[in-house]
Amino acid sequence: MIIVARILATIFALIVVSRSMADYKNKKESPQMTIFWVIVWLVIAGIAFFPSLVETAIRVLGGNRSGLGTVFGMGLVFIMFVSYRIYIKANRVEKKLNEISRQFALLSLDKPRARTKRVSSNRPK
């Protein structure tokens, strides 16, 4: 079971890190977000290979025991964060789509004379 988790974590980490780097190169993602995702996935992969890191982290943070519940709790928080990010991104895309559609729709209210003028000025002489 632990081997499957390690393989999955490695595959996911490689996919996400490479996507983040590609998005950063294409200027679709900010440097801060790229660094954030790279660190998050390196930590996840690290925990998959060295689960004792969680114990150490809890001791450092002042706790005294960790169980499966702690790991699930951390996972749940992470999933909630990812859901929130997806919601924000989807919302942003929806707003942009809405704005483009609105601008397009309102073009019909431009005076026909103004539109004709613009079209004719683009014609080759």
Added chain:
Amino acid sequence: MPKHKIHLAIVIPVYNEGPVIRSVINSLPKQISGVDKITVLAVNDGSTDNSAKEIKKTKAVLVSHPINLGAGSATVTGLKGAEKIKADIAVTIDGDGQHDPKDIAKIIKPILQNKADIVIGTRLKKSKGMPNIKKVGNWGLNIITYALSRMWTSDSQSGFRAFSKKAISALDIESLGYEFCSEVLVEAKRQKLKIAEVPVRVIYTHYSKQKGQSIFNGMNIVIKLIIGKITKII
């Protein structure tokens, strides 16, 4: 209101209202006391039926969304259109024929008299014929809208509203769906706009009852309002 010629824009958000939209537009008043010019803006919100064709048969100006975005988005497009054609007042009215066009004169009156920036045509003071489940749903949404805006209205979900020129340019609405109705009030409070309510008659036909909002849509409105509030805070 300044003593110049008053231009009124009647905004109708339309989504698949093919069977009735022509009669709704044709029933709108051609003249209103205190108004010099009336322009009807029908915003076709990506209808998949013959709504656009039916609108073209009328004197209304057709504004079309290329895709369906939601009632709130269509209404805001109509208000932006009203701003673009330099209307002094904009009235929004549903495309399913549930509002009585004769009430338009009543709901623009407080704006003409400089007593309000936004006027809500409230259906709950003359709610004869409104199904009880809708009355309960509307009251529930009134309470939630009050919690978010600290502004009480007896029909926060009414689509029959009038907006002054000041309100049209001041409102910054982000909602796309029916949660738009509540967001207008939240925004109005933020912008310190004056709100008035006028009782309007509601015409519940078999068609308008079918087209009306279900209780599940009401739940959806609540969820979207809460998420919208949280994301604005964050």
